[in-house]
Amino acid sequence: MTGLSEHLPSDAAAPTTSGQDATQHDTTRRDRKKLATRQALRCAALDLVASRGYAHVTVEDIAEAADVSPRTFFNYFPSKEAAVLGDDELLGELRAEILGRPSQETPFQAVEHVVCSHIAARSRHPDSTWRDPVELYRRMRAVQDDPYLRVALVAHMAAFERVVADAVAERTGADTASDPYPALLASAAMAVARVALLYWARGGGATAAEDVVRAGFHALSSGLADSSSMTETLAKGAR
Amino acid sequence: MTGLSEHLPSDAAAPTTSGQDATQHDTTRRDRKKLATRQALRCAALDLVASRGYAHVTVEDIAEAADVSPRTFFNYFPSKEAAVLGDDELLGELRAEILGRPSQETPFQAVEHVVCSHIAARSRHPDSTWRDPVELYRRMRAVQDDPYLRVALVAHMAAFERVVADAVAERTGADTASDPYPALLASAAMAVARVALLYWARGGGATAAEDVVRAGFHALSSGLADSSSMTETLAKGAR
DNA sequence: GGTCATGTTGCAGCCACTATAACGTTGCAG
């Protein structure tokens, strides 16, 4: 956050799907290696954290498991947390998508839609391999199981809050300094997403993540009046 | 968070109000010194952070300013953040007060009431000296002004979320594992409190903190439907 | 005044993270 942020690759490309010789299509050898290293690091991080707990894994361990030097780890991730919680490349998309929603939608609707569809896309099912070899589900399991990471996730999502708040303000022409609504909506929405995702992970992925999140937004839009506001929606969806 | 948490004193006692010879009433000399040290550390931390920014203040600086050894700093606070964000002793009160609200109140009402009255109590006015010589307002100013602290505050409040969620679950007899409502309510409430307090600090304390928070809860209970849901309430309150 | 409990300190050490400067690879142009 302080530095120059010249962190190199991004997960968001190169499926490396089942086809083994999709190796050469418009990515150079360098890019492929970078991506491989990044994935190895992420994967090692998740494995180690899952088995030992976040506090008992050092950056050195992760680097070793991915067979790179500890210093190299920091060329890919700005912090140990980032390797586990990841997803930073998604911030830009989020902004663009909120701004891109039809203008007759209320900010609430726009945010709900964007958040839900993002989560739907990256959560398919606990064992699908879509584009991120290290998946949302594993991350959320790790977070759910580790007290330190539960706190870290909240902090991590502060970045999302800010982006969402700015995008909402831009949509409505509000001034962030004088109008607390964008920040309020963003924070509440991220709280919903976080609680819902952890609930989803806790339940082993039984209900689709998207449905849990949508139920959370529904409860939110009903003013959180009633403890049944969410469970009912979920039960209805499960039928 | 990992250790034994045998951190010693607590702010929540000994007004040391204007009377200078309230020095001996049922506090021992030791207790008074501890409290003084704690306050000196907190105060030094806030001063230094306000003038230089969080990242450019070391624990050594704070300890030096309070005239204790760096090691002693960690006898009082588990981390540098804690010295600035503080207020941990408040967690127990929060739980008790939520459980103590009349049982005909909905969880939402109970949480709203407790949060609002807490904030009302500790925010009186930017220059009052009530019981905490280092005040909520200064803290929120520091947080508002420093990007790192904005994130840290979110993480810090995760502890509150948990306590509130547990208390709500206990009130309603819900099972935290199967019912996401308590966590959802707690997270949303803390989001409201946080956004409102930062807004309050940004505005220089013009509107009473309590009113801003209450407006936030009102917007939340209206489902965040509309960007005017909060500003209108605020305007009405200001009249 | 003696003694026990409690708070303070220095020291040694772990780990996250950074700056810098070699060093090895890759890509590319001739």
Add this chain to the structure above:
DNA sequence: CTGCAACGTTATAGTGGCTGCAACATGACC
């Protein structure tokens, strides 16, 4: 295919947050 330039990797050394431990000092109580 050769050599150069861009780029990624690594070792080294250092800063700072934080902890455990073992003296040491100070206040409490008899």
